[in-house]
Amino acid sequence: MATLVQEAVPAGGAATSSPAETVTLRLWRGDARGGEFRDYTVENLGGEVVLDVVHRIQAEQAPDLAVRWNCKAGKCGSCSAEINGKPRLMCMTRMSSLDVSEPITVSPMRGNPIIRDLVTDVSYHFAVARRIPGFHPGPPEPDGTYRMSQVDVDRVQEFRKCIECFLCQNVCHVIRDHEDNKPAYAGPRFFVRLAELELHPLDTLDRRELAAKELGIGLCNITKCCTEVCPEDIHITDNAIIPMKERVVDARYDPIAWLGRKILRRPAPTPAAEVASLTPAGRSGEVISIEPRTPPGGPA
Amino acid sequence: MSLAQHLEGPARPATVRVGGPRGGPPLSTVLRRDNWRLQPVLVALGLLGFVAYVVWAANRNGAFYAGSVGRDYLSPLYSPCITHSCISSGYVWGGWSWWRVSPAWLILIFPGAFRATCYYYRKAYYRSFWLSPPACAVADAGSTGSGLRQHYSGETRFPLLWNNIHRYTWYFALIFAGILTWDAIAAFRFPNGIGLGVGTILFVLNAIFIWAYTLGCHAGRHLCGGNLKRLSQAPIRRWWWKNVSSQLNAHHQLYAWLSLFSIIVTDLYTWLVASGTIHDPRIF
Numbered sequence: 001m002a003t004l005v006q007e008a009v010p011a012g013g014a015a016t017s018s019p020a021e022t023v024t025l026r027l028w029r030g031d032a033r034g035g036e037f038r039d040y041t042v043e044n045l046g047g048e049v050v051l052d053v054v055h056r057i058q059a060e061q062a063p064d065l066a067v068r069w070n071c072k073a074g075k076c077g078s079c080s081a082e083i084n085g086k087p088r089l090m091c092m093t094r095m096s097s098l099d100v101s102e103p104i105t106v107s108p109m110r111g112n113p114i115i116r117d118l119v120t121d122v123s124y125h126f127a128v129a130r131r132i133p134g135f136h137p138g139p140p141e142p143d144g145t146y147r148m149s150q151v152d153v154d155r156v157q158e159f160r161k162c163i164e165c166f167l168c169q170n171v172c173h174v175i176r177d178h179e180d181n182k183p184a185y186a187g188p189r190f191f192v193r194l195a196e197l198e199l200h201p202l203d204t205l206d207r208r209e210l211a212a213k214e215l216g217i218g219l220c221n222i223t224k225c226c227t228e229v230c231p232e233d234i235h236i237t238d239n240a241i242i243p244m245k246e247r248v249v250d251a252r253y254d255p256i257a258w259l260g261r262k263i264l265r266r267p268a269p270t271p272a273a274e275v276a277s278l279t280p281a282g283r284s285g286e287v288i289s290i291e292p293r294t295p296p297g298g299p300a
Numbered sequence: 301m302s303l304a305q306h307l308e309g310p311a312r313p314a315t316v317r318v319g320g321p322r323g324g325p326p327l328s329t330v331l332r333r334d335n336w337r338l339q340p341v342l343v344a345l346g347l348l349g350f351v352a353y354v355v356w357a358a359n360r361n362g363a364f365y366a367g368s369v370g371r372d373y374l375s376p377l378y379s380p381c382i383t384h385s386c387i388s389s390g391y392v393w394g395g396w397s398w399w400r401v402s403p404a405w406l407i408l409i410f411p412g413a414f415r416a417t418c419y420y421y422r423k424a425y426y427r428s429f430w431l432s433p434p435a436c437a438v439a440d441a442g443s444t445g446s447g448l449r450q451h452y453s454g455e456t457r458f459p460l461l462w463n464n465i466h467r468y469t470w471y472f473a474l475i476f477a478g479i480l481t482w483d484a485i486a487a488f489r490f491p492n493g494i495g496l497g498v499g500t501i502l503f504v505l506n507a508i509f510i511w512a513y514t515l516g517c518h519a520g521r522h523l524c525g526g527n528l529k530r531l532s533q534a535p536i537r538r539w540w541w542k543n544v545s546s547q548l549n550a551h552h553q554l555y556a557w558l559s560l561f562s563i564i565v566t567d568l569y570t571w572l573v574a575s576g577t578i579h580d581p582r583i584f
Contacts, residue, residue, distance in 0.1 A: 028323055028324050030323065031323075032321045034321075035323060082324065084331060085330060085332035085333065086332060087436075099333075107323065107331060108323035109323075110322050110323065111322070112322070112323075113318070113319060113320030114322055117323075118323075121318075121320065123316060123318055124316075124318035127316040127318060148530075151532045152529075152531055152532050171436050173433040173439075173443075173452075177433065177439055178443060178452040179319060182319075201530045201532075216456075218454055218455050219455070219456060220455070221422065221432060221455055222419055223427055223433065224423055225436035225437070228436050229437075238518070243522060243526055245464075246467070246518065246522035246527065249464050249466075249467065250527065252464075253465070254467065284314055285314065286314045286315070286316060287314075287315055288315075288318055289318065292317060292320035292321070293317040
């Protein structure tokens with residue numbers, strides 16, 4: 001299966017035995033008022049990642065270049081961008097994996113509003129996070145502790161690898177290509193969060209109706225782009241989104257499951273509004289609007 | 301109002317504004333340099349080819365059983381054969397005289413629904429036919445000003461909402477996998493006892509691929525154990541979920557295609573043998 005993480009290097013390209021002497025990065029420069037690609041050519045030192053080269057350009061040629069970064073080790077999720085059109089972490093993309101015989105395009109994440117150059121506004125993702133109720137364990141055991149088996153948390157631990165780079169949110173066409181869905185859609189990273197909580201052996205909340213009515217899991221058409229771009233190799237679609245979709249089917253669309261709940265006197269799915277009222281956004285009545293944010297200094 | 305009153309007053313609804321101009325060129329500009337068109341085109345050709353073959357094979361309504369040439373081979377597109385035309389073909393089952401068209405159309409409803417609602421095939425046809433999106437980080441058909449779909453509703457409305465019946469189609473798929481297994485066993489039956497023909501091998505491979513595809517189904521994986529909060533409390537279901545469902549599910553795409561090809565090859569071979577076009581070599 002094709003993956004966005006690995007990029008083929010053409011035979012005889014500069015990435016083989018004789019590296020090119022220079023490399024050209026075509027960086028997006030601009031802000032909310034507009035922008036353009038500009039080429040920057042620097043010496044090809046070899047053994048670098050894209051972020052290293054961006055930093056050298058910043059140090060030597062464009063000191064006003066805006067780029068967000070932090071750990072340079074693929075763990076903070078700050079340096080997300082689109083390299084030759086593919087959403088990736090700049091710090092985890094080796095120059096040797098790219099064809100340097102032509103300029104390498106580095107653009108900001110095109111799913112988010114631009115702030116400047118390679119830096120985008122990720123407010124939406126944090127607004128979504130405030131709409132998901134956190135961990136709600138039941139009462140502890142008589143000795144005051146909680147116990148769970150490793151086999152019960154194996155599934156959940158995969159989701160803890162998420163570094164919140166938001167590459168999955170950026171590539172998800174539901175909001176990338178249809179911004180009007182943002183107020184009613186959570187996106188892959190937060191379906192992972194939902195699955196992490198729903199599959200947790202000690203959690204007691206039922207977020208299935210919330211997932212369907214408030215967080216728009218039905219909008220996801222499982223085309224797996226989120227999985228393809230995940231730098232942590234989380235199987236977002238197979239292990240998080242589809243299990244959540246199947247749980248929503250249990251709650252909403254399966255007549256046998258409905259009949260079973262009636263016969264066995266099991267509780268009905270918890271209404272979305274009830275679960276939403278437990279969240280920070282629910283308590284304050286926070287809503288998401290796709291109108292542009294007014295910058296601190298007034299309209300741009 | 302004092303500062304304390306102001307701070308402790310009722311929370312006012314807050315609006316988080318998340319919109320604004322995007323950076324980079326317009327989304328309709330594809331920056332990818334790899335051959336991103338190849339995969340959706342190949343998938344579209346594969347699926348269209350399969351549909352075209354199945355329409356032809358179903359309308360054939362003949363030479364689907366090789367009993368007349370001494371082989372107990374029944375095409376998977378015609379199994380279980382329960383209509384009147386099955387008896388006339390020499391097959392022992394059958395009897396539904398009210399069904400006038402090809403029996404394949406009666407049977408194909410069930411595996412057809414299973415594959416149409418399958419999570420893998422959904423990805424395949426959303427990418428290749430809906431172009432929603434055709435490839436990752438490539439604008440989908442509704443966002444490029446084409447006017448095809450200005451508002452995207454995903455699987456929240458009819459007809460795509462009906463993809464949620466997938467688990468029910470899986471129940472039927474299990475029955476059909478059992479029937480095709482029986483056909484594979486029957487393919488060892490030769491006029492003078494047990495034997496092995498080239499066709500037998502194809503029928504066995506077909507049954508294996510069908511089972512691998514069916515047991516790796518995402519809905520089945522959920523029902524087998526994925527729906528449990530505590531897998532430790534159901535050791536048998538946990539074992540099945542971990543060692544069977546999840547293992548096969550990891551290769552669901554592969555088995556989806558292998559089983560698709562094996563159905564075509566098995567049907568084609570049965571037709572060639574039953575119509576007398578080729579002779580089925582007997583290995584022992």
